[in-house]
Amino acid sequence: MIRVVLADDEAVVRVGVRAVLAADKGIEVVAEAGDGREAVDLVLAHRPDVALLDIRMPVLTGLDAAEEIRRVAPGTAVLVLTTFADDAYIDRALGEGTSGFVLKTGDPREILDGVRAVASGAAYLSPLVARRVVDRLGQPRDRAARERVAELTDREREVLGLVGGGLSNAEIAARLHLAEGTVKVYVSTIMKRLGVRNRVRAAIVAYEAGLVTEFLD
Template sequence: MDSGQDDGQHDGGPVRVALADDQGLIRAGFRALIEAEEGLEIVGEAATGREAVAVARRSHPDVMLMDIRMPDGDGLEATRDIARLGPVPRIIILTTFGLDEYIVEAIRAGAAGFLVKDTEPAELLRAIRAVHDGDALLSPPVTRQVMNLLKGQGRSSAPRSLAEITEREREVLALVGEGLNNAEIAERLYITPLTAKTHVSRIMGKLGCRDRAQLVVAAYESGLVRPGWTP
């Protein structure tokens, strides 16, 4: 159910949002909420995983709200496919099930964060802006659950190497792994938020991570952060 809009690559202007959910009523509710918010616009809709990939390819959204359970390719499969397109939208996984067995795999596939469908409207709007600005929707409580899920899956057979990053970048990565944002990292390390942001960007490049959500997984896989800690 693609809107068919295609403005191509763009700079400035409203944050372009696409919706992928097999329930029309859910899409209608999100659409009404988002279209009423200044600075946000809907550029595409999808009711299946395959349609979600088509919307991402055709409409070039900045952010996509992706239901994880849809027909004809679920949200996880669609996230993987979209990640192969090149410049891709920041994907927020929507679920009625909270954090489940899909969360770690979805992060690895390229999801920027997770929201349950009964999230307060103001929180949904904040989330869209946050991921558009490069943040991940992984607060410390969510991060702890991610770590526990990773623990249950076991460490990867080839733990991620941190040989390319500096000691300061290790400190920053550990704090990202705890779910801290740039301002909180800056306060903890007595640096400016801009410096913290620069460190995070460099770490992403060195470790091949697309976003902060994947950095959380990297922090665990490298052994910098372990399940059971309390930030």
């Protein structure tokens, strides 16, 4: 069972997201918060697998809460609910303790996919969020990303593409017929060679370089 703390300052949004999560019998919302500080307190009280946080909340924003959760409850993955109006927040979040982004207004199935992915240790980017970020970065960054991944081995590029697709280490291992420990080493090596801090940033590089489409289709 994946245990989730849900935080959004709009009660109507919480009701809607809870209804989406209730469609999966393997997911349980253990607590709800209306602001970022309450979200952190509830994470400490319940130690959930996932904190699903609105990016804009009073007292503490979702990103401030994510940073604190990373520090005080590192076993809890953070998935951020965002909108297309939150570009500046997304830019900052790429360096914080977030494991993924999903759109409030997107396909509800993406919320379920995102919760499952980050709970398993993967990064997850809603395809529309990823496309938006890559489009904003522009072609010069795309070229730079292709140059960066060109230094990786073929297998490392393949693993990176699957990381960008939201697959966990276990899922990548099954897909590539490798031991999960081997995949973990690959991911660590890839992040070190790319100079990125977390799987979300690695996933962005994968999108920029076109590896997600290349290896996930």
